[in-house]
Amino acid sequence: MNDxxxxxxxxxxxxxxxDEAGEKGIDSQMLGAFVDGELDxxxxxxxxxxxxxxxxxxxxxxxxxxxxxxxxxxCNQPEDAAAPMIIVRARATWPRRLALAAGWLAxxxxxxxxxxxxxxxxxxxxxxxxxxxxxxDIAYAVYAPEVRHPVEVGAADETxxxxxxxxxxxxxxxxxxxxxxxxxxxxxxxxxxxxxPAAQFMYESAAGARLTLYVAHIPTxxxxxxxxxxxxxRTFYWVSDHFGYALSGPISEAKLRxxxxxxxxxxxxxxxxxx
Amino acid sequence: MSFEADVxxxxxxxxxxxxxxxxxxxxxxxxxxxxxxRALVRRKAFEPGSNLRAWLFTILRNLYIDQLRxxxxxxxxxxxxxxxxxxxxxxxxxxLVLRDVQQALYHLSMEQREVILLIGVEELTYQEASxxxxxxxxxxxxxxxxAREHMRMLLDVGPAHKPAPLKVVRTKS
Numbered sequence: 001m002n003d004x005x006x007x008x009x010x011x012x013x014x015x016x017x018x019d020e021a022g023e024k025g026i027d028s029q030m031l032g033a034f035v036d037g038e039l040d041x042x043x044x045x046x047x048x049x050x051x052x053x054x055x056x057x058x059x060x061x062x063x064x065x066x067x068x069x070x071x072x073x074x075c076n077q078p079e080d081a082a083a084p085m086i087i088v089r090a091r092a093t094w095p096r097r098l099a100l101a102a103g104w105l106a107x108x109x110x111x112x113x114x115x116x117x118x119x120x121x122x123x124x125x126x127x128x129x130x131x132x133x134x135x136x137d138i139a140y141a142v143y144a145p146e147v148r149h150p151v152e153v154g155a156a157d158e159t160x161x162x163x164x165x166x167x168x169x170x171x172x173x174x175x176x177x178x179x180x181x182x183x184x185x186x187x188x189x190x191x192x193x194x195x196x197p198a199a200q201f202m203y204e205s206a207a208g209a210r211l212t213l214y215v216a217h218i219p220t221x222x223x224x225x226x227x228x229x230x231x232x233x234r235t236f237y238w239v240s241d242h243f244g245y246a247l248s249g250p251i252s253e254a255k256l257r258x259x260x261x262x263x264x265x266x267x268x269x270x271x272x273x274x275x
Numbered sequence: 276m277s278f279e280a281d282v283x284x285x286x287x288x289x290x291x292x293x294x295x296x297x298x299x300x301x302x303x304x305x306x307x308x309x310x311x312x313r314a315l316v317r318r319k320a321f322e323p324g325s326n327l328r329a330w331l332f333t334i335l336r337n338l339y340i341d342q343l344r345x346x347x348x349x350x351x352x353x354x355x356x357x358x359x360x361x362x363x364x365x366x367x368x369x370x371l372v373l374r375d376v377q378q379a380l381y382h383l384s385m386e387q388r389e390v391i392l393l394i395g396v397e398e399l400t401y402q403e404a405s406x407x408x409x410x411x412x413x414x415x416x417x418x419x420x421x422a423r424e425h426m427r428m429l430l431d432v433g434p435a436h437k438p439a440p441l442k443v444v445r446t447k448s
Contacts, residue, residue, distance in 0.1 A: 028420040028424075029413075029416040029417060029419075029420055031420075032419050032420050032423065033401070033416065036394055036395075036401070038400065038401050060424075060427075063423075063427045064423050067371070067376070067391075067423060067426055067430075068395045070371040070373060070376040071295075071376060071380070071391065071392070071395045071396050072395070072396050073373060074295070074373050074376055074377055074380070075291050075292075075294070075295045075392070075396045076291070177337065179333065179337065179409070180317055180320045180333065180334060180337075181317075181320040182320070182322065184409070254319075255319065258317075258319045258320070259320075262317070
């Protein structure tokens with residue numbers, strides 16, 4: 001299915017089957033880089049000189065160049081006269097977002113009013129900030145600096161990771177890709193939560209900055225979206241369908257908020273209500 | 276220039292890539308539509324000064340992989356496979372008949388096809404391709420070599436004997 005494992009062999013300098021055609025003559029990847037203009041002057045000159053004595057490599061370069069030209073010609077075929085229009089629908093515009101927010105607010109007030117008549121005072125006060133957000137923040141502080149063991153199960157084993165944590169938390173969990181924000185999933189771990197197991201997923205940027213997404217079952221349900229600050233760390237947290245989610249990291253509030261909105265939406269929440 | 280204008284300016288290239296990748300004009304147009312929309316909604320995720328085209332390719336590729344997963348039963352040797360509905364090009368370039376090149380292209384695995392398109396057609400640098408594909412440069416280079424040799428072999432013998440089902444070769448995390 002995927003033969004990239006052969007790359008490590010190559011990079012480790014193990015000769016053999018890795019590149020049937022390329023081993024005896026000029027390195028095949030070097031030839032590719034030559035064709036693609038990725039070599040500096042010295043390397044280029046070296047390849048050019050070597051090609052003079054290597055008809056096989058020369059034929060390969062010619063074939064690859066022909067491929068490249070042909071592919072470009074193929075992909076740049078004149079299109080059907082009427083090029084279809086591309087319609088870019090901006091998602092909810094500001095006025096619409098405001099309207100949505102107003103709607104949620106109204107709903108919130110209505111529920112509040114109704115609930116207010118029945119629910120004893122003590123039950124209505126939300127602990128502020130929610131305990132799970134505190135726990136998420138602490139878990140970030142504990143595990144994000146870990147160099148060797150930031151997670152229990154790495155992202156390479158993502159299926160196992162998700163199955164395991166889903167099983168422990170009693171719900172099919174999924175984590176959104178944050179690639180477009182420059183963060184990739186490192187993995188996750190199981191943690192003790194307030195009333196049962198919790199999961200922490202860790203993401204990392206190319207520069208080594210880390211974000212964590214903490215997920216725990218919580219008995220109360222509310223849609224509020226809140227921020228917890230602790231030193232440099234920020235934690236945005238929300239509750240959706242009896243699960244508390246907290247996204248923590250040391251990045252700017254605006255950026256973390258944008259990512260949190262994305263995460264919430266990807267996990268089936270309703271971020272419109274926070275706008 | 277505004278971000279919107281920048282994105283719109285890249286749409287033709289995005290469309291060309293989507294068409295070549297999927298071999299299906301309608302699917303490609305949907306992908307471009309979705310990718311452009313997503314790019315505008317997530318503009319904050321774009322790092323100013325980095326390569327916008329590569330970022331758009333990344334978004335489009337992620338969408339494509341998601342959609343492939345949903346359609347994974349489609350096999351390339353299937354008579355109804357999307358690329359068969361493309362009108363066959365007839366021109367000849369450097370001794371290669373485009374129709375054969377087109378067939379060979381869709382007999383490559385998606386992994387090989389995307390690397391050959393990003394570098395051969397879209398002219399991304401190895402570094403940019405490594406970002407889009409989320410693999411190290413060394414992997415880009417070896418995949419590219421294999422893709423080119425595979426294609427060369429297909430063009431030599433003709434793809435008829437090598438039906439390669441389209442498969443999802445990796446998933447994003």
